[in-house]
Amino acid sequence: MALRALLAACGALLAGARGHSLFTCEPVAVARCAAMPYNMTFFPNIMGHYDQDTAALRMEPFLTLMNLHCSPDVHTFLCQAFVPACLEQAHVIQPCRSLCEKVYSDCKQLVDTFGIAWPEELQCHRLPSCDEAAAATAAVTADVPGTRRSPGQTRRDYGFWCPRHLHTSNGQGYRFLGIDRCAPPCPNMYFKNYELDVAKSFIGIVSIFCLCATLFTFLTFLIDVKRFRYPERPIIYYSVCYSIVSLMYFIGFLLGNRTACNKADAKLEVGETVVLGSQSKACTVLFMVLYFFTMAGTIWWVILTITWFLAAGRKWSCEAIAQKAMWFHAVAWGIPGFLTIMLLAMNKVEGDNISGVCFVGLYDVDASLYFVLLPLCLCVVVGLSLLLAGIISLNHVRQVIQHDGRNQEKLKKFMIRIGVFSGLYLVPLVALLGCYVYELVNRKTWETTWVSDHCNQYHIPCPYQASSRFLSLTQQASIKF
Secondary structure, three states: OHHHHHHHHHHHHHHHHOOOOOOOOEEOOOHHHOOOOOOEEOOOOOOOOOOHHHHHHHHHHHHHHHHHOOOOOHHHHHHHHHOOEEOOOOOEEOOOHHHHHHHHHHHHHHHHHHOOOOOHHHOHHHOOOHHHHHHHHOOOOOOOOOOOOOOOOOOOOOOOOOOHHHEOOOOOOOEEOOEEOEOOEOOOOOOOHHHHHHHHHHHHHHHHHHHHHHHHHHHHHHHOHHHOOOOOOHHHHHHHHHHHHHHHHHHHHHHOOOOOEEOOEOOOOEOOEEOEOOOOHHHHHHHHHHHHHHHHHHHHHHHHHHHHHHHHOOOOOHHHHHOOHHHHHHHHHHHHHHHHHHHHHOOOOEEOOOOOOEEOOOOOHHHHHHHHHHHHHHHHHHHHHHHHHHHHHHHHHHHHOOOOHHHHHHHHHHHHHHHHHHHHHHHHHHHHHHHHHHHHHHHHHHHHHHHHHHHHHHOOOOOHHHHHHHHHHHHHHHHHO
């Protein structure tokens, strides 16, 4: 808890400064602001521009106000806003409120005439008073030899900046790579188009196969209900659960990305993005059904191992186990229902732009760990422990009745059932857990690689420090060999 509090406090301080712990003052390089009384600046500025080149580009629409001298202070105000003054201690001096009000009042007619969009961050009421800013301005000028920066001087790791076409509106709860109001791109950010086509086709074919297999089991039960008594009865319930899971993936295959992704909006300059949260009703319904029956199917498998253990280890009769059926149903349906409601309340629904369904933990590592990986691992550990205990008990019984051929044959068939049903479930489940663990371990590397590969395309800062470390390690490895 203390560590979480410390991290939260550090995050709040960084957010307040709108900067990075590695950021320092840098020489002013924007030609329009070279004559200002200060020669050091700091980025990101209050409008979120991450370097001076970006600030100079975004400053161009306001050059008309400078050229027409609509206010005697317009040049000073715009330079302080786009290229703020900075002390050596990385103390940034923002433009003051009264200066903003004077410039805006003098230039309002030209702003309206030329349709200049006044940034929300430069609303005058959001700026500090002049008394706070003016006192420090005089001490800003630093005698630094050479005010021109070298090309590599300010190349730093600015973190992830959300591309413009991935921005979302307020109140939707979107968050991507630690940035609020940002959504993942659609189609999938890690796969090429032909790889996506192969993956979607594979999911569609496997979902049909699983749906047929599970429905066959359920229909067999309907034909002869008395045949599946406890301890075998949970097989039917988790077959039903996974038939619904297979059906959801088949529906996702048919829908493509229509449910898992938001459509692009050319007017708002927003691209196709992944659905995050509970704004899409269709995505929310798919998530509820898929997550609920995935968890319920896993719990029913654990209950199957419990019933087998009671029958083999504790010598319970079918009737005695059946009397606990109410508790089995309460646990098998209650826990998934509680987890599903909790995830809906936490707004953790996420679209899967590979399978076309909606699930949890696809982009949120914590949600994947606590609501998918840990519950599945717990079920595997409990179920496997009970399974081994039951097999040991049955093997002991087999040795006791080794001279009774008829009962030994029945016991042998019973042990084969345990092995077949448990193996058919455990093998794919353990493989799935391995995939989740592999993904959690490598997620950060994949994200950094994706940002590095697409930063120039999206016009956002590239992860310079990460690439520098990688290059350094590569060079060191080449020297060793």
